[in-house]
Amino acid sequence: MTDLIERPSTEAVPGHGAPTHGDDDHAHGGDHEHHGPSGILKWLTSTDHKVIGINYTVTSIVMMVIGGAFAEVIRAQLVSPTNTLVTFQQYNQLFTMHGSVMIYLFVGPFAFAGLANYLVPLQVGAPDMAFPRLNALSYWLYLSGSITMLLGFFVTGGPAAFGWVGYAPLTSAINAPGAGPDLWIGALMLTGFSAIFSGVNLIATIFYLRAPGMTLFRMPIFTWNMLVTGILILLAFPVLTAGLVMLYCDRHFGTHIFEVQGGGVPLLWQHIFWFWGHPEVYILALPFFGMVTEVIPTFSRKPLFGYKGMVFATLTIAALSLGVWAHHMFTTGAVLLPFFSIMSLLIAVPTGIKIFNWIGTMWGGNLVFSTAMLMAIGFVVTFLIGGITGIYLASPPLDFFTHDTYFVIAHFHSVVMALTLGAFAGIYFWFPKITGKMLHEGWGKAQFWLLFIGTQVFTVPLYIVGLHGMPRRMAVYPNNPSWQNLNEWSSVGALMIGISTLLFVVNVIQAYRKPIPAGDNPWDASTLEWFTSSPPPHHNFVSLPPIRSERPVWDYNHPDAPALAHGHHETATPPAAPAEQEAHA
Amino acid sequence: MKQESVILLLLGVFFGFIGVVYWGWGHEDGGGIMLLGAFLLGMLPGFYYLWWYRKSGGNRPEDRDDATVADGAGVVDAFPSTSIWPFVLGSGCFFIVLALTFGTWLLVPGVGLLLSALIGATAESRRGGNV
CATH class of the missing domain: 4.10.860 (DNA Excision Repair, Uvrb; Chain A)
Incomplete structure (x- = not known):
């Protein structure tokens, strides 16, 4: 089935009321009243970016729950020094699969494929992604990769046990025999191609399908971040995929690329892996930077402070991220310490610009502490903790001291838990747009406080125990009361995080059992996705507003508000809170 | 641009x-x-x-500050609204990757699905539709 899609030919007129979305009389060209298959057939055959985005989002959240369950078992094992809840090998498998599921199957796909799939075409005024069938293929490869990775639990010998980074020679056929490691490699190949296709689609959509007047420097920051993420994906993921092919050849075809015995270089794997792995950190982070950059101005009732600064900070982070890969390899003694240390420290500058811009946006604003805003503030605070401790690790002498200790685990988890807070900021912000229903603010705020406090209770003891020298990836540890106490606190934090996730599930069930209609724009937000109905019709728009700034929907809904020019940030009169917000406050 | x-x-x-x-x-x-x-x-x-x-x-209209909606009016492209072939192609890739672990016999369904998807998607494209 093919739809010939036309853009609307007339503009919605500011000050003349909201357009009647979904009304067939307003359809211009394309079949906005879509009568395609339903049920399972819709799920299997849809090429609509919104359906695919929801598929990605739901699947990745399921992966988060699975990966989170692994984490809870790990933390239960570490509650006492010589616990026997799991064997050493099972512990190795658990931390490998926890990291792999969370990094490869949750954080990245949720952001650059889930919400981005749903939102980028809407934010640029496009009817769909540029390559809808390639987009659907990306999802099926991602789902296949997820199943392939989890299949490791059902084969003899169990799943991979060499850590999510798969260092050589731990991954050799001798050190890691069995089907589990091969399934891990296969899963990463499938999800890697899925990511590459998503990157191609994001870039093509943003370059070719923007609405008239939507110049690059009028795009929402989330879309900007997704463009840069797409570029990073294309630079980084092919390197990992090539490395995986080499690894598979080492294991099965007698090559010795990463094996010393045949003249290979194990350290080459680390170069290849981290050439993907450090940009990957920003492939994971940039989408969430984008999400909170949409949330904070909306709930500060102000334009974003420093729009162009944000864009250039994003581009700078992306550029620098390709030159820092070996800061993960300082203790190998075989990398250029000054080069990688300088490049790593430089990343703090654009990241700092972003943090100051978020604070500058809130400064003097009329703050509305919705769940999305709380999650966004929680993101900024937690990311700041993770970022500052990352600066320590960029310094070789400090890195030598803390390498492979729980300090590194704590730093990394401050960062990824910040991303999780950012993810929930995005979910609470866009859930009304995606479903047409509001999430309950009371449940949401309870979830936020449990998640935010739980994150700090989880990570702060790990920083301390790491500085005391506790090594990572150990199922047991010396019988030291101080270490045990700190580990107990960390496990309590992990439990709080787990319970907070359950509150979210309850909130979603509640939203469907007792739905409260969201309306088209419940937050009085300013970007283009809020101009169409909730949920949007097939091919998204029946009409478009004139686009004269990076806040076209604000301009449309508030024609008497001061015009927004770059670098000119006037605080407009805060609008009355929509009725839906009142109902949920 | x-x-x-x-x-x-x-x-x-x-x-x-x-x-x-x-x-x-x-x-x-x-x-x-x-x-x-x-x-x-x-x-x-x-x-x-x-x-x-x-x-x-x-x-292009999307590169101009002063472009109006009317400037970009007209056909954007032909977009497929539904297609089974991405699912079939993804399934083929899934079986091919499983063949790397469980044996080459899985290449039979894998390559079969892959080829049928390529032929099907190509035929679908000839009738009109984006990639």
Whole structure:
């Protein structure tokens, strides 16, 4: 089935009321009243970016729950020094699969494929992604990769046990025999191609399908971040995929690329892996930077402070991220310490610009502490903790001291838990747009406080125990009361995080059992996705507003508000809170 | 399209610069080659877009500050609303990857699904529809 899609030919007129979305009389060209298959057939055959985005989002959240369950078992094992809840090998498998599921199957796909799939075409005024069938293929490869990775639990010998980074020679056929490691490699190949296709689609959509007047420097920051993420994906993921092919050849075809015995270089794997792995950190982070950059101005009732600064900070982070890969390899003694240390420290500058811009946006604003805003503030605070401790690790002498200790685990988890807070900021912000229903603010705020406090209770003891020298990836540890106490606190934090996730599930069930209609724009937000109905019709728009700034929907809904020019940030009169917000406050 | 090309070219120039510094300083081939690849991945599409911008001789409505909705009116493209072939192709890839672990016999359904998807998607494209 093919739809010939036309853009609307007339503009919605500011000050003349909201357009009647979904009304067939307003359809211009394309079949906005879509009568395609339903049920399972819709799920299997849809090429609509919104359906695919929801598929990605739901699947990745399921992966988060699975990966989170692994984490809870790990933390239960570490509650006492010589616990026997799991064997050493099972512990190795658990931390490998926890990291792999969370990094490869949750954080990245949720952001650059889930919400981005749903939102980028809407934010640029496009009817769909540029390559809808390639987009659907990306999802099926991602789902296949997820199943392939989890299949490791059902084969003899169990799943991979060499850590999510798969260092050589731990991954050799001798050190890691069995089907589990091969399934891990296969899963990463499938999800890697899925990511590459998503990157191609994001870039093509943003370059070719923007609405008239939507110049690059009028795009929402989330879309900007997704463009840069797409570029990073294309630079980084092919390197990992090539490395995986080499690894598979080492294991099965007698090559010795990463094996010393045949003249290979194990350290080459680390170069290849981290050439993907450090940009990957920003492939994971940039989408969430984008999400909170949409949330904070909306709930500060102000334009974003420093729009162009944000864009250039994003581009700078992306550029620098390709030159820092070996800061993960300082203790190998075989990398250029000054080069990688300088490049790593430089990343703090654009990241700092972003943090100051978020604070500058809130400064003097009329703050509305919705769940999305709380999650966004929680993101900024937690990311700041993770970022500052990352600066320590960029310094070789400090890195030598803390390498492979729980300090590194704590730093990394401050960062990824910040991303999780950012993810929930995005979910609470866009859930009304995606479903047409509001999430309950009371449940949401309870979830936020449990998640935010739980994150700090989880990570702060790990920083301390790491500085005391506790090594990572150990199922047991010396019988030291101080270490045990700190580990107990960390496990309590992990439990709080787990319970907070359950509150979210309850909130979603509640939203469907007792739905409260969201309306088209419940937050009085300013970007283009809020101009169409909730949920949007097939091919998204029946009409478009004139686009004269990076806040076209604000301009449309508030024609008497001061015009927004770059670098000119006037605080407009805060609008009355929509009725839906009142109902949920 | 000019701004898009400038962004890609600047990224390419940066990767080229740090590639030269890195390789000249550390003489480490693996990282040097990967930075060379990054340099090319910035420059090649960057120059293509620049060439394309100059050849097309002007700004598109989405590149103009003053463009109106009417300027961009008309057919965007033909978009497939539904297609089973991505699912079939993904399933084929799934079986091929499983064949790497569980045995080459899985290549039979894998390659079969892959070929049928390629033929089906191609036939679907001939009837009209984006990739």
